[in-house]
Amino acid sequence: MDVLLVCTIELSLGLAVFAMAGRVISGLLLRRHATGRLSVTWADAAFVALIVASGTYALGLLLLRWGYSEYEYCSWGRTGEPPEIASPDAEFLSYERSFLPLGSECRWGDGFVEQTVPPWLNGVLLASLLAAALAATLAVSASRRARAGSAGSAGSGGPTAPPAARAQ
Structure with a gap:
């Protein structure tokens, strides 16, 4: 494979990872500016963990030395x-x-x-993928709780409503 092509692919991977990281950081800062406080959700944490995993894998691919x-x-x-x-x-x-x-x-x-490829690289890759999976699971759980809480507060008398509201 042509060395110039390999270097271009490696550079593109690196730039893509930095662009994703910049998007997350700028999104968090914009949200902080709008609300006056930094508000990080589990979905943000999952996305950051996926960026770390992507960057780690891209670094590992760079260390495999393509083109020789x-x-x-x-x-x-x-x-x-x-x-x-x-x-x-x-x-x-x-x-x-x-x-x-x-x-x-x-x-x-x-x-x-x-x-x-240094041995720690695969450990970081695995840990960041596990962190992303855990954060995504917690994000889904928090989203379901929030929806259930908003449905229960509407006074529907459903199973999420307090016992006193269901008795009326």
Whole structure:
């Protein structure tokens, strides 16, 4: 794949994540300006957690180094220089890439193994996805409670009305 195309895709992903984060932050600030206080809902928290998850996954994809051959990528990681300048002493065995969980691993004949995606990245990805799921669940629950509360306060005498109102 052309390196320029890969860099363009990576840059686009990064800009999209920052644009989503900016939208959430500006929305919260506008809401604060209108009401005089900062009002964060569970839906906002879920959206922020999804932005963190998206940014983390985009960072992991960047660390997979698209646009290079497996040997170039691994030898660059091992020596810190392009393979044309400094060739590794050991024989290149394999390169494995994984999208879930994010990871890449270079194996060399002398037993050297390099992992280019840090281990904490998958932990942050999982934690932010779980936080998003929990916040979304709480947002739905709060929305249902609010609707049930507004229906009960209308004096309908339904199951959400206080017992005294149902007795009349």
